[in-house]
Amino acid sequence: MTHNQTEETPASILPIIPTIDVVVFPHMVVPLLVLDEKIIKGVEQAMQGDKKVLLLAAQQSENYHGPIGVQDLFKIGTVSTIMRIMNLPDGGIKVLAQGVEKALVEEVISGQDLLQAKITETSTTTYDEKKAEYQLRNIQALIERISATGRLFSPDFQAILSQIQEPDRITDFILSHLDLSVQQAQALLEKDNLNNLLDGIYDVLSQEVESYNVQERIRNNTRDSINKSQREYYLREQMKAIQKELGEEGENENDDLREKVKTLPLTEEAKLEATRQLRRLEKTAPDSMEATVIRNHLELLLGLPWGVFTKDNTDIKTAKTILESNHFGLDEAKDRILDFLSIRFLNESSHTPILCLAGPPGVGKTSLGESIAKALGRKYFRISLGGVYDECEIRGHRRTYVGALPGRFIQAIKKSESSNPLIIIDEIDKLGMSNRGDPAAALLEVLDPEQNHSFYDNYLGVHFDLSKVMFIATANDLSTIPGPLRDRMEIIQLSGYAHEEKLEIAERHLIQRALKNCGLNNNAPEFNRNVLSKLITSYTREAGVRELGRYLQKLCAKYARALVESNEKIAFSENNIEHYLGPCKISQETFIHSNKIGVSNGLAWTPYGGELLQIEAVLMRGNGRLLLTGQLGDVMKESAQAAITYAKAHADLFTIDAKLFNEYDLHIHVPAGAVPKDGPSAGITLLSAILSALTGRAINGSYAMTGELNLQGNVLPIGGLKEKILAAKQFGLHHVIIPKQNARDLSTISQKLYEGINLVFVDNVEEVLNHVLMPQA
Known part of the structure; x- marks a missing residue:
């Protein structure tokens, strides 16, 4: 059945009233x-x-x-009747209008004085009356569901709705009570008949019901979670009451913490803090996040070894035996530890030394720290600071942060279960720095004997005494450690090992370790000294013995494979190890020993041991320029300038034609151009190469030299003497020229180190040149 919906015919041109934030429907006031x-x-x-x-x-x-402009207006609006107007003091008017019918705008006429619209007369539309009744019943069912929630519709809405009979009037009444956006309302206004309009209203109400259901589910889930926590709390309280009535002691974590606060020998500050935190914990809901943070803090605070100390082993002989059995050489470090034990035997309250073992990789710095802990009878813990760039790693995070932790030193104390362990601070020279603070500055408090008795960790929240802890730091390069931090440590230099020392270490320690790792304890191969010597000279060139240990393990692995595959036992010799390890990695550089014009052998110190540098000087036609290549640092460039100045000032002494300085360029090059080089100790080496090139006299290739040069020709002292002598020995040079003022340093170097080397002490450069400059050919 269809129903005709007859509409009035409005005038064809009407004034426009634009509306903002509202769409007016027919019959709406x-x-x-x-x-x-x-x-x-x-x-x-x-x-x-x-x-x-x-x-x-x-x-x-x-x-x-x-x-708004004309272009912003919709094309379909509502013809309305003005019911009343009221003039306002500011010149505006207030209009009360009632919608009559829809109209389509054909054209907007914007004159100087009026804004009008030419509209199309709307025709009679039809709709399915039966379908409309069915749609209205569905809409009313949704309205009842929404009204039951107390949303959108007022309590009187349904009473008024039930008194309206005409479908179009019911529709207009519902539309006037919907909370619609302008876009939604305009879409409904533009529907072409009543059935489509009712479908649109149903969709809007369905979305409202679905939105309410989602919100209700969220509220119910939240309510269930809260109810569960309340229920658990109620049951827990009931359980406590029942256990109390039965005379049974309930499982209360707080009781254990309270007992520890009473019995542990805490400091006064720590006891007050623990008591305060315990009271907070008791007043906090057990399942809350805050309770977890407080409990974790209390467990750390009460888990520290307050008053727990290990007794130092003051038996000097036993300690010396342990140190000697685990390490060969390193006499200075061993002597310092034995000195400390002697003082400890006489005065138990003496300050614990803070040592820094500095030396190349592989010389045994970290393992020596472990041996020292064993010799002292102390707990041992190692902290690696390489690459650490956050100050909180030292001082801890504040407890307000999620995932906060104490600093590494408090963690080390807790894990070592002792208040006086030996803590190795590994790679202290490789600390980083960032916008999160400077860890090196934070270490100042840890390593200062005047401050570390009251070290403050941000997470712990109380002061802890670190003065009984023995700190041993390790470093490769002391120059990267800030001065204030270096000042707080006693530096012990560990130089590289000589050939003979490496042989001893291999026989005493490295071979046994390689055999154990490869499971060859009962089927051990033999390594004679010739094999070990070839490994040291032809496969490794290092200050330590780490690479030597790797090659020994590689040979043991080859032996184990042959034993498992064919039950064959390999007999290693200096002639066959190339078959198992490949060709020699380090060639015997015989060119170092040859006598050449303009080429001198210099000795340099690096954080990884001593090195030999060949400095080359060549004359070529030009205009007196000095060319320096080989990635030289500023100090080394200045040394070259000083050497040139000395050569020019003493040209007559060496019968050098003055034209050579003006008509020729001098090019000085230090090979291994990719490696930066710096320092003043190459002064006499540079001068020897320069004078050799200017005079045409060759330099004796069996000499290596080191020493700083000043403009008076004096040879000044240098550092790293032991490493430089070792480098000369590794390269097979038998004569080493060193400054006379460095003779005092030989007292700290084992005589075995420079056996077979002729040390030439010089005061001025003339003595150097007398040894190295050969007669004119």
């Missing part, structure tokens, strides 16, 4: 505020005629609140 003069004149004109105006909604973007 709305108050409007009009301020624009054009619109006010249109309203006044309508009041003189049939009082009809066209209400058109404006489309605006979400965040735009400025003036």
Whole structure:
């Protein structure tokens, strides 16, 4: 069954009243505020005629609140009757209008004084009455569900709705109570018949019901979670009451913490803090996040070894035996530990030394620290600081942060279960720095005997005594350690090992370790000294013995494979190890020993041991320029300038033609150009190469030299003497020229180290040149 919906025929041209944030439907009464003069004149004109105006909604973007234009108006609006107007003091008017019917705008006419629209007369539309009744029943069912929630519709809404009979009137009444956006309302207004309009209203109400259901599910889940916590708390309290009535002691974690606070020998500050935190814990809900943070803090605070100390082993002989059995050489470090034990035997309250073992990789710095702990009878813990760039790693995080932890030193104390362990601070020279603070600066408090008795960790929240802890730091390069931090440590230099020392270490320690790792304890291969010597000279060139240990393990692995595959036992010799290890990695550089013009052998110190540098000087036609290549640092360049100045000032002494300085360029090059080089100790080496090139006299290739040069020709002392002598020995050079003022340093170097080497002490450069410059050919 269909129903005809007859509409009035409005005038073809009507004044426009734009509406903002509201869409007016037929039969809806709305108050409007009009301020624009054009619109006010249109309203006044309508009041003189049939009082009809066209209400058109404006489309605006979400965040735009400025003036609207003709292009912003929708094309379908509502013809309305003006019921009443009221003039306002500011010149505007207030209009009360009631919608009559929909109209389609054909053209907007914008004159100087009026804003009007030419509209199309709407025709009679039809709709399916039966379907409309069915749709209205569904809509009313949704309205009842929404009304039951107390949302959207007022309590009187359904009572008024039940008294309206006409479908179009019911529809208009529902529309006037819906909370719609401009876009949603305009879409409903533009529906072409009642059935489609009812479908749109049903969709809007369905979305409202679905939105409510989602919100209700969220509320219920939240309520269930809260109810569960309350229920657990209630049951826990009931359990306590039942256990109390039965005389049974309940499982209360807080009781254990309270007992520890009473019995542990805490400091006064720590006891006050623990008591305060315990009271907070008792007042906090057990399942809350705050309770977990407080409990973790208390467990750490009470888990520290307050008053727990290991007794130092003051038996000097036993300690010496342990140190000697685990390490060969390193006499200075061993002597310092034995000195400390002697003082400890006489005075138990003496300060614990803070040592820094500095030397190349592989010389045994870290393992020596472990041996020292064993000799002292102390607990041992190692902290590696290489690459650490956050100050909180030292001082701990504040407990307000999620995942906060104590600093590494407090963690080390807790894990070692002793208040006086030996802590190795490994790679202290490789600390980083970032916007999170400077860990090296934070270490100042840890390593200062005057401060570390009251070390403050941010997480712990109380001071802890670190003065009984023995700290041993390790470093490769002392120059990267800040001065204030270096000042707090007693530096012990561990130089590289000589050939003979490496042989001893291999026989005493490295072979046994390689055999154990390869499971060859009962089927051990033999390594004679010739094999070990070849490994040291032809496969490794290092200050330590780490690479030597790797090659020994590689040979043991080859032996184990042959034993498992064919039950064959390999007999290693200096002639066959190339078959198992490949060709020699280090060639015997015989060119170092040859006598050449303009080529001298210099000795250099690096954090990884001593090195030999060949400095080359060549004359070529030019205009007296000095060319320096080989990635030289500023200090080394200045040494070259000083050497040139000395050569020019003493040209007559060496019978050098003055034209050579003006008509020739001098090029000085230090090979291994990719490696940076710096320092003043190459002064006499540079001068020897320069004078050799200028005089045409060859330099004796069996000499290596080191020493700083000044403009008076004096040879000044240098550092790293032991490493430089070792480097000369490794390269097979038998004569080493060193400054006379360095003779005192030989007392700290084992005589075995420079056996077979002729040490030539010099005071001035003339003595150097007398040894190295050979007669004219």
